Amino acid sequence: MTSSDPESPAEQSIFAVRMEGISKQYPGVLANDRVDLKILKGSMHAVIGENGAGKSTLLGILYGRTAADSGKIYINEIDLTRTLKSPADAIHAGIGMVSQHYSLIPALSVLENCILGAEPTVPGGWIDYRRAAQAIDLQINLLGLKNIDLKAPASSLSIASQQKVEILKALYRGASILLLDEPTATLAPAESKGLFELMQQLVTQGATVVYITHKLTEVMDYSTAVTVLRNGKSVAEFVTGQTSREVLLAKMMGHTELDLPSTQEKQSASTSALTRMPRTESSNKPCLQAAGLSAATDKKTTAFEDVNLEVQAGEIVGIAGVEGSGQRELAEVLAGVRRARNGVIKIDGKDVSRNTIQQRIENGVSYIPEDRNRSGLIPTLTVAENFLLGSQRDRSCGGGIFLNKKKITQIAESIITAADIRTGVGGADRKAGLLSGGNQQKLLAARALKKRPKLLIACQPTRGLDTAAAKSIYRRLREAVEMGLSVLLISSDLDELFEISDRIIVMFNHRIAGEISKDQFQLDTIGALMTGVSGAPLNEASK
Amino acid sequence: MNTSTSALLLRLRPIFSVLIGLSIAGIAMALSGYHAMEALSSLGSASTGLYTGVLRGSNDINLPGGAHLSMFVLAQSLSRITPLIFTGLSVAIGLRAGLFNIGCQGQMTVGALAAAVIGQLGITNSSTGQGSLPVWIHIPITLAAAAAAGGCWAGFAAWFKTKRGVHEVLSTIMLNYIAANIVIYLLTHNLKDPVSMAAQTRLMASSAWFTPLVPGANFSIGLFLALAGVALIAIIMNRTALGYEIRAVGQGTEAARTAGLPVARTMITAMFISGSLSGIAGAVEVMAIHHRCVQGVAGTYGFDGIAVALLGGLQAGGVLFSALFFGALSNGASYMQMQTDVPDSIAVIVQSVVIICIGIRYIPPVKFWNMRRSDARSSI
Numbered sequence: 012m013t014s015s016d017p018e019s020p021a022e023q024s025i026f027a028v029r030m031e032g033i034s035k036q037y038p039g040v041l042a043n044d045r046v047d048l049k050i051l052k053g054s055m056h057a058v059i060g061e062n063g064a065g066k067s068t069l070l071g072i073l074y075g076r077t078a079a080d081s082g083k084i085y086i087n088e089i090d091l092t093r094t095l096k097s098p099a100d101a102i103h104a105g106i107g108m109v110s111q112h113y114s115l116i117p118a119l120s121v122l123e124n125c126i127l128g129a130e131p132t133v134p135g136g137w138i139d140y141r142r143a144a145q146a147i148d149l150q151i152n153l154l155g156l157k158n159i160d161l162k163a164p165a166s167s168l169s170i171a172s173q174q175k176v177e178i179l180k181a182l183y184r185g186a187s188i189l190l191l192d193e194p195t196a197t198l199a200p201a202e203s204k205g206l207f208e209l210m211q212q213l214v215t216q217g218a219t220v221v222y223i224t225h226k227l228t229e230v231m232d233y234s235t236a237v238t239v240l241r242n243g244k245s246v247a248e249f250v251t252g253q254t255s256r257e258v259l260l261a262k263m264m265g266h267t268e269l270d271l272p273s274t275q276e277k278q279s280a281s282t283s284a285l286t287r288m289p290r291t292e293s294s295n296k297p298c299l300q301a302a303g304l305s306a307a308t309d310k311k312t313t314a315f316e317d318v319n320l321e322v323q324a325g326e327i328v329g330i331a332g333v334e335g336s337g338q339r340e341l342a343e344v345l346a347g348v349r350r351a352r353n354g355v356i357k358i359d360g361k362d363v364s365r366n367t368i369q370q371r372i373e374n375g376v377s378y379i380p381e382d383r384n385r386s387g388l389i390p391t392l393t394v395a396e397n398f399l400l401g402s403q404r405d406r407s408c409g410g411g412i413f414l415n416k417k418k419i420t421q422i423a424e425s426i427i428t429a430a431d432i433r434t435g436v437g438g439a440d441r442k443a444g445l446l447s448g449g450n451q452q453k454l455l456a457a458r459a460l461k462k463r464p465k466l467l468i469a470c471q472p473t474r475g476l477d478t479a480a481a482k483s484i485y486r487r488l489r490e491a492v493e494m495g496l497s498v499l500l501i502s503s504d505l506d507e508l509f510e511i512s513d514r515i516i517v518m519f520n521h522r523i524a525g526e527i528s529k530d531q532f533q534l535d536t537i538g539a540l541m542t543g544v545s546g547a548p549l550n551e552a553s554k
Numbered sequence: 555m556n557t558s559t560s561a562l563l564l565r566l567r568p569i570f571s572v573l574i575g576l577s578i579a580g581i582a583m584a585l586s587g588y589h590a591m592e593a594l595s596s597l598g599s600a601s602t603g604l605y606t607g608v609l610r611g612s613n614d615i616n617l618p619g620g621a622h623l624s625m626f627v628l629a630q631s632l633s634r635i636t637p638l639i640f641t642g643l644s645v646a647i648g649l650r651a652g653l654f655n656i657g658c659q660g661q662m663t664v665g666a667l668a669a670a671v672i673g674q675l676g677i678t679n680s681s682t683g684q685g686s687l688p689v690w691i692h693i694p695i696t697l698a699a700a701a702a703a704g705g706c707w708a709g710f711a712a713w714f715k716t717k718r719g720v721h722e723v724l725s726t727i728m729l730n731y732i733a734a735n736i737v738i739y740l741l742t743h744n745l746k747d748p749v750s751m752a753a754q755t756r757l758m759a760s761s762a763w764f765t766p767l768v769p770g771a772n773f774s775i776g777l778f779l780a781l782a783g784v785a786l787i788a789i790i791m792n793r794t795a796l797g798y799e800i801r802a803v804g805q806g807t808e809a810a811r812t813a814g815l816p817v818a819r820t821m822i823t824a825m826f827i828s829g830s831l832s833g834i835a836g837a838v839e840v841m842a843i844h845h846r847c848v849q850g851v852a853g854t855y856g857f858d859g860i861a862v863a864l865l866g867g868l869q870a871g872g873v874l875f876s877a878l879f880f881g882a883l884s885n886g887a888s889y890m891q892m893q894t895d896v897p898d899s900i901a902v903i904v905q906s907v908v909i910i911c912i913g914i915r916y917i918p919p920v921k922f923w924n925m926r927r928s929d930a931r932s933s934i
Contacts, residue, residue, distance in 0.1 A: 348812055369814035380812050389806030400802055401813035403795040410795055 025088055027052040027188050027219040028073065033082030035068050038390070040448055040475055042068040043079070044243040050188075050236070052087070055214050056221045057230040057251070060240035060263055061503040062334045063474055066223045069240070070190050073221075074108045075101040086188070107181025108190045115173055117166035122147060124165050125180045150182050154212055171202040175209065182213075189213065191222040195229060196335070207233045225263075225334045227256045227542055241265050242475060260538050264505040297360070298324045298497035299345070299466050304354030306337075306344045314340035315521045318354070322466065327488070327498040329512030331505065333541055336518040338501045339381055342470045345499065346378035347371045348386075358466060372401065375465030379455050379472050381501075383448075387455045390444025394434055395423035397443045398458055408461075430457040431483060449480030456484050460491050467491070470501045485511055505537065519543045568865050568872075571911035572879070575904040582903055583896055593896040600893075601886030629766075629773030633842065635881035637662070639780035640835035641859025642866060642873040643787050644828045648708075648722075649868050650791065651824035652804035657711060657726025658832040659856025660733030661704035665833025667737050668703035669840045670847035671745065672696045673758030680749075683845065685759025692761040697779075697837055704833020705826040707733060712825035716818035722825070730856075741849060755847040764842040776838035781874070783831060788870035790827075800824045832856065861905050864912040880905065 028050040035043040043065045050056045060066050071077035073084065075097045083092045086104045094100055098108070115124045122140065125147050131139040144161055151159055156175060165173065174194060181189055189210070195203040210220045211233065224230060230237050230251065237254070239247040239262040247262045305316035315337030322328045332338045343349035345356060347368040356364045358374050366374065380386035388397050399419055402408040409418030423439040426432070432453045434441045443451065452472060459467055469488070473481035488498055488511065502508050508515050509532045517524045517540035524540045539545040576594060584590040641658045648655030655661075673696050676687035685692070711725040740746075741753040748756075764774035791797035799820045802810040811817045839851055862880055866872030887901035 346812070367814075368811065369816070372814045378812065382808075385806075386808045386812045389802055389809045391805045392802065396798070396802075399798065400809065401815065403798045403802075403815075412796075413794055414798060416793075 025052045026050060026085065027054075027087060028221065029083075029085040029088070030069070030073065031083045031085075033069065033072060033084075034080045035065075035072060035077065036080055037068075038384075038444060041243050043072070043082075045082070046240065046243070046245045047248075048073075048238055048245065049248070050219060050221055052219055053214060053217060054219060054235045055210060055233060056219070057234035057237040058221065058223045058240065059225055059227070059230055059237060059259065061225060063242075063471075064240040064263075065243040066240055067192055070108070070192055070221070070223060073101070074098055074106060074190055076108075102184050102186065105185060105187040106190060107178075107184060107186025107188070108192070109174060109177040109181065109194060110192050115165040115168075115176060118164060120162050120164055121159060121168070121176050122161040124176060125161075125183050127180075129184055147179060147183060150179055153216065154209060156209070169202075171198055171205065174198075174206060178209070178213075182218075187217065188219045188221065191220070193223050193225075195224065195226065203229070227259055227333070230259060231256060239263055256542055256544075257535060257538050260541065261505075261534060264503060296324045297321045298326075298358065299499065300355075300357040300360075301345065302355045304341070304344060304356065305352045306340050306349055307352060308340060313337075313521050314349075315518065316352075318523055320516060320523070322497045322499055324465075324497055325492055325495050326513050327492060327500060327511055329508035329515040330499065330501045330518060331503075331508055331515050331537060331541060332518035332524075334503060336541075337521040338518050339470060341518070342378070342381075342468050342499070342501050346376060346380075346468050348378070348380070372462070372464075377459040377462065377464035377467045379459050379467070379469040381470035381474070383451055383455055384444070388443045388451055391442060393437075393440050394427065394432070394443050394446070394454060395420050395439040397454060398423045398426060398439075398461070400458070402462065426457045426461070430454070430487065432457070449476045452476055452480065453483060453487075456487050460487060460496075463494070464496065466497045466499065468499045468501070471503065472500070473502075473504065473507060481507070505534070517541055568867065568876070568912065571865065571908045572904075574911050575907035578907045579900050579903045583900060588894065588896045593890055593894045593900070596893050597883075597886045597890040597900075600889040601882035629768035629771035631881060631885040632777055633772035633774065634885065635877050636776045636780045636838055636842075637835040637853075637855040638858055638862050638877040638881055639777075639874060640783060640831050640838070641855050642862030642877050643783055643870060644831035644835070645859045645863035646866060646868040646870070646873050647787060647791070647800070647824055647831070648828040649863060650804050651800045651821055651828075652807060653712060653715070653722045653821060653825055653828075655708060655711070655726050655825065655828050656723055656857070656860060657708060657729050657829075658835075658859045659852050659854075660726070660730035661707045661829040661832035662836035662839075662852040662856050663730075663733045663737050664707045664836070665700035665704035666836030666840045666851040667740065667745075667755075667847045668833070669696050669700040669762075669837035670755045670758060672699040673762035673841065673845075674756055675759065676761065677757070677759040680757060683757045683760040683763070685761040687759060687761045689761045692759065693764075693841070696758075696762045696841065697834055700833040700837030700840075701830035702833070704836065705828075705830035708829025708832070709822050709826040712822040716821055737847070738849060741847065745847075747846065753849050754844075758840070758845050760845075762841060763845055764838070766842070772843045774838070774842035776842045779834070779838065783834070784870045784874045787827075787831075791870065796820075796823065832859070858905070861909050865908055 026049050028048065030046065030048040033043050033046045033048070034041070046065065046069055048058070048069060058066050058069065068077060072079045075095045078096070083090065084095055085091065086095075086106065091100075091104055095104065101108070116127070119127070122144055126138070126143045131142045131146075133139045147161060159172065159175065159179075165176065168176065178189065191210075194206055198206065207229070210222070214220055234251045237249050237251050237259065238245055239259060241263060242265070246265075249259075299320070299322040301318060301320050304318040306314045308314040318341060320328070330338045330341065340349055344351045347366060351364065354364070355362060358371070358376060361374060363371050363374050363376070384390055389400065399408060399410065403410040403414070409415040409422060420439050427434060427439060430453050432446070432450050434446060434450065443454065446454065456472060459469075467488070473484050476484070492498060500508065500512060513529060515527045515532070515537065517527065517537060519541060520543060524543065525545070527536055527540070580590040580594050583593050641662065644658050644661070645655055673692070675692065676685045678684045678686055707729055708726065711722050711729060714720040714725050715722050738753065741755060745755045747754050764776055767773050767775065791801065799810070799815055800823075802815060803817050803820045807817060835855060836852060840847055844851065858880060862873055862876045865879065866874070866876035883904060884898070884901045887898035890896055890900070891898040
């Protein structure tokens with residue numbers, strides 16, 4: 012799997028962590044597929060990959076929170092595959108975790124949080140706060156941390172400080188290997204910098220730091236080595252100094268045309284590209300118009316702002332961007348699932364900004380959500396019932412006050428055949444949750460296209476699918492586009508974007524960074540926009 | 555384990571739950587120094603004797619020890635099952651929509667009160683209950699009033715949830731207290747029967763009574779109303795768009811919302827139906843038994859409905875069987891107490907253990923992933 016081994020490690024060098032052939036199957040998703048992860052002692056190791064690449068699962072396995080189906084785990088070259096069964100075991104083995112969601116108890120003080128579960132006691136069972144405070148103080152001085160008040164309640168701390176407390180908590184428990192899952196996701200740039208400097212200091216004191224990120228800047232600036240995950244596989248491993256943003260981006264996005272070894276797998280996908288007539292400029296009739304759009308994330312931070320875009324009838328517009336640039340929220344706002352802060356959305360010239368989801372569907376908007384098991388399908392309902400979702404009042408679909416079960420099954424069966432959905436035993440009556448990911452996705456696509464929409468907003472429609480399943484989705488999209496459908500395709504797969512888009516809009520740092528037309532579909536052009544090297548809003552995060 | 559075996563085990567879970575419940579009750583009795591086997595066999599034969607008697611259509615049922623049960627006792631037992639069917643359905647439909655309605659007690663109480671008030675319409679003689687309204691008008695409007703009152707009481711909780719995010723368990727349980735206290739206030743003040751010492755409303759007009767089908771017993775057409783309710787709910791849940799929406803919202807709220815389903819409206823509707831069923835349960839108690847609203851009219855039927863719904867697998871037909879089981883259990887336990895001196899509250903132990911065993915099923919990841927992991931592979 013690995014394309015260039017990190018500097019062929021000398022025999023005597025010790026790996027703090029060695030995971031071999033880790034696999035983890037979730038229903039319908041192979042989250043980790045024989046992943047290898049090797050982390051040198053005293054290194055600062057980045058794990059990168061798009062959302063859904065399997066990063067969090069991998070660290071969860073290392074921390075004993077998730078049980079792997081197969082594979083081996085060595086900590087400091089000791090085989091712990093069998094003994095690492097819970098976070099308690101991981102802590103015992105010297106592993107500490109700072110999770111995406113902080114686990115401090117708001118009402119307890121910093122000190123109490125640090126020692127929680129490992130309280131030093133005096134005879135009689137009372138907590139020895141003095142000893143605890145001394146130990147934590149020592150650690151604070153060692154790291155040169157400022158402004159940490161041990162008596163303050165955790166609820167009074169900023170997110171950055173909470174993170175530091177999490178780190179202190181792990182160190183107090185004797186952690187020498189620190190795992191951080193997207194540590195900067197909710198931090199301001201200056202705070203991120205502070206956190207990384209702290210982590211570097213820990214490394215100089217002998218600790219090993221492993222962090223998950225999808226920001227290339229954080230990899231290039233701070234890590235000593237990096238492992239790239241993609242679709243649950245470890246696709247590359249580099250010494251950071253010997254790689255570049257572009258190479259990492261290509262590995263992350265699975266782009267194949269770069270001259271690198273071990274990228275053959277998906278080659279067939281782009282070579283046999285389905286040919287398609289280029290759109291003529293004369294057919295300029297906007298299907299979707301959005302102006303001055305902005306929205307917030309679930310955490311009330313800015314998801315995206317000042318977005319203006321148009322999609323012509325019969326056009327496929329791709330939206331690219333590093334994960335978290337606002338593209339998912341943009342899709343949700345257009346579909347009506349998320350509320351816009353401001354801006355106007357028009358479908359065929361009709362203002363739908365204030366429409367409900369149902370009204371937008373009636374106006375011809377269709378949506379394939381990213382999270383297919385939660386927002387797309389209802390896994391416990393049957394395939395036929397999932398097809399019915401949204402048209403249960405539509406007589407032509409077998410709906411109405413009383414359901415026409417026979418018709419519903421018939422329609423489902425004809426779609427199953429047409430879209431080549433392999434349901435396995437039970438056919439249309441099989442529970443949708445029992446289908447493989449590819450077949451679930453085909454089901455979703457078929458449902459989205461069932462009502463002949465004008466605009467399809469497709470979020471990561473082929474994520475986690477094999478080439479054949481992806482091809483089948485592309486074919487369905489293409490057929491629908493020939494009939495006049497417009498598509499807005501949000502994808503983290505550059506090959507996919509290059510293959511089927513007419514043009515690509517790139518988002519960076521919550522704004523549209525630029526647009527690329529078909530003749531400019533090249534990695535360096537898009538890479539520069541995605542990483543903020545070129546394009547409209549430059550800021551300090553892009554150096 | 556292959557999938558069909560595990561699916562079968564899942565289906566048999568109610569039966570295992572009951573067996574475990576009876577075993578633990580047996581252990582509890584043995585530990586308390588009773589003859590557990592004797593008590594259990596007495597419980598068993600009393601409970602089953604009840605229904606085998608029904609099936610044979612006999613007027614007399616033999617209980618161990620030679621005691622004779624008259625038709626009267628059988629009718630009395632069936633009348634106790636009636637509200638269990640209603641509250642069982644009530645909890646079940648709420649849970650199908652993903653809402654845990656534990657406020658059946660309160661909904662039943664306000665239903666009973668509404669029925670008692672509407673039941674007084676057209677009364678001409680307040681001591682015999684003679685009234686001027688025709689039965690075919692008075693009974694439907696009394697039932698409708700109870701359904702509306704119970705429905706609104708529950709719908710209120712759903713509305714709070716959809717508008718303000720108040721968890722329905724909190725709001726429905728609080729509404730129980732509010733209902734109980736409002737009704738006590740009204741029974742002792744504004745709506746009090748002036749000629750009675752007790753806290754109760756005036757007598758209803760006889761045109762709103764369910765006449766006993768067995769002289770002297772409480773057994774009335776209420777049971778058939780409950781059976782109709784079972785059929786109606788089965789049809790709604792499985793055959794109508796509304797039932798489909800309720801199931802979709804209950805099992806995949808996000809997916810339903812994303813597909814454009816009116817999630818809030820569906821939740822409120824489901825809770826309204828749920829509350830109406832409890833309200834009718836209250837009305838039947840009032841119309842068939844008390845002929846007025848009395849204190850504690852809801853008994854513990856509201857909470858018992860949770861056990862009935864869970865054991866019945868949230869299916870209308872299942873609720874019917876599970877109500878018959880729990881009804882037989884509590885009736886059988888009374889006879890067991892007469893025969894063996896074992897307290898009848900042993901039935902409560904069985905009921906509690908059954909709820910716990912069934913409840914294990916509602917830890918979704920365990921069930922779902924175990925079931926799917928083996929399956930997902932075979933389908934790829």
